[in-house]
Structure formats: C-alpha cells, structure tokens
Amino acid sequence: MKRSVIPIEKILRIALEVRSVFKAGAHPEVNSKHGRGLPLAVTSSSSRDSLVIFECLDSSSGSESVQSVRSRQSGVLRKSRGLKMSKPNYTGVYHWISQDNFEAYLAALDINIALRKVVCMLRPSKHIEHDVNSGNMKIKTATTFKNFDMGFTLGQEFTEDLGPVDGRKCQTTVDWDGDKLVCVQKGEKEGRGWTHWLEGNLLHLELRVNNVVAKQVFKKAE
Template sequence: MAEAFIGKWRLTSSEKYDEYMIAIGVGQVTRKMSNAATPINTISMDGELIKISTSTTFKNTEIMFKLGEEFNETTADGREVKSLVTLDGNKLIHVQKWDDKETSLVREVNGDSLTLTLTFGDVVSTRSFMKVE
C-alpha cells in the first residue's frame, strides 16, 4: 500500500502550522522562513527502503527508512530524534521522539491529494498537498 504515496506532492494549504512549530520549540526565524515556503515532497521506494525528500527555497531535507524499523533523524529545524514509520491502511504514520517528547506526522493519500496531520500534545496542524507527478 505504500506505493500510493510515491510521487511528488506540492503544498496547497496549511492550517495551524505556526502553532505546531511553536509547540515543538522551533525558533521565530526558522518559523517565518518555513511558513513562507511552498515545499515539494518527493516520496520514492527502492525495495523495502522508502525515501522522503522535502525541497524548499529555504532548506532541503531527506530521510530514508524501512517501515517498522526505528532510525535516527535530524529534522529540518535541527532536532535529533528517534523516528519510527509504520503503515496502517492508507496512512503512513511517522512518530518522532526526543527529550521525553513525542510528535506524530500522519500522511494520508486520497487520489491525487495527500493530507499531513502533525500532532504534538493538543496542537494539531493540517497541511494539504496535491500530486504534481
């Protein structure tokens, strides 16, 4: 089912993203640049390995992982986290843990739309993407 996520996805809308970044501790300058960016997420697979690349005019990031295997990740805002990504139906669930904190990034595909729901405590941000390739 992970094949449904493969492709290039462009951000089309974002709700409560600044509130989410404040909650996880992102500084003001990084938040301003991130809020102004229109990222392109590219998701690809090579066997069991999944790669998610995010490109903006501000910063490019890339993670590679196998479903169900914990890995070390340096986030775009510089946090060093332990991550685990699992697949539950049509949802790709990415959990990040650091300093006794935890956030989840849930990607869900519906046709040519991808919804990313970011949750930290009671703060929930929703970002919508449209498939461009």
C-alpha cells in the same frame, strides 16, 4: 426423485433474501452444517426449500449445476483467504496547496518567531520514492530556504537527525496503519510524529507535537 412443489410466494421471498445479502457484500460460503453449496443467506429455516429451488435450476437447460456452484465457491474462498491486501504506492512529486495551524506547530518545537514567519511563507514540495516490495522509502521535502531528506524502511526504528528542522534527534519508526503511514518520533518532545495518507491525487500530512496538530495538503504533479 420426486420434487416438492413450492409456492411462488416462497420462491420470491427466498430470492429477495439472497439478493439483499449479496448486495450487502456477504461472501457466498459453503454451509458445512448441511453439506450443501448454498449462500449463507439461505441457511436458515428456509434452507431445505432453497435447496429444492437450486436443484430445480440444475435440471433446467443452460443453468449452472449445484455441484459446479459449490466447486466455484470453494475456489473463490481459498483464493480470498490467501489474498494479501496491497498497500498504496506513495511514489511521486507532490506540491503544497494549503496548510493549517502550522505556526503553532513550529512554536511547539521552540522555533523563534522570526524563523516561524519565514517558514510559514514557504511552499514546499514532497519528492517520494516508495518501494512497495522492500518497504524502503525516501522522502525529500524541498523549499527555496532549506531541504530536508529522510530515508527509512517501514517498521524499522532508526535515528533521525532533525537538525534542519529544530536541531534535535529522535528514535523514529514509520509503519502502516491501514493505508496510512504513521511516524512516531521518540525524543525530547512528547507526542511527536506525523501521518501521511493519500486521497485521490492529494497527499495529506498531519504533524503532531505536545498535543498541537498542524495539517498540510499537497497535490500530485501531473
């Protein structure tokens, strides 16, 4: 088969185009229109010249064949389509390090000022058990004043007794939002709920009720 002679400038331009797309995170996919195992980066007007370049590489010693590249790319695509992104495991013991606007949050729950002052001086710890396969979780908030336990299955609504907090009950659901755990507590108070997320060895907690937002940060025990 007679090979076309391609100017070196065009070869370099195509190579740079391929490199820029792969650096941007594009996936190598098969070009079904042309039936060739080429990256999408070179399936524009330069695709025919690109194929000649790839086939020339095929004829060089030590280079991977076009058919081999096509087969490997197809296998990678099949695996990536069937891959389920894993969620973080929250299991661990986390100790309080900071909080913001917490007293305003307690006031929105109608907790009296004397008790608010006491609660704001507490330094709670979170003890979390998380089964990533079943979605079962247990969260224990421990303080020197009171302890509060909750157990649930992600995505399933349950009746939550918030007696140790403010004496109310809620219909509660905790579920994933990306890598975050988002809790919705339906009850007497509007917009009640919380969000947990991990950032390195830090556990963040955002508490919400009646448009009041408080935040706490915990650090995972070594």
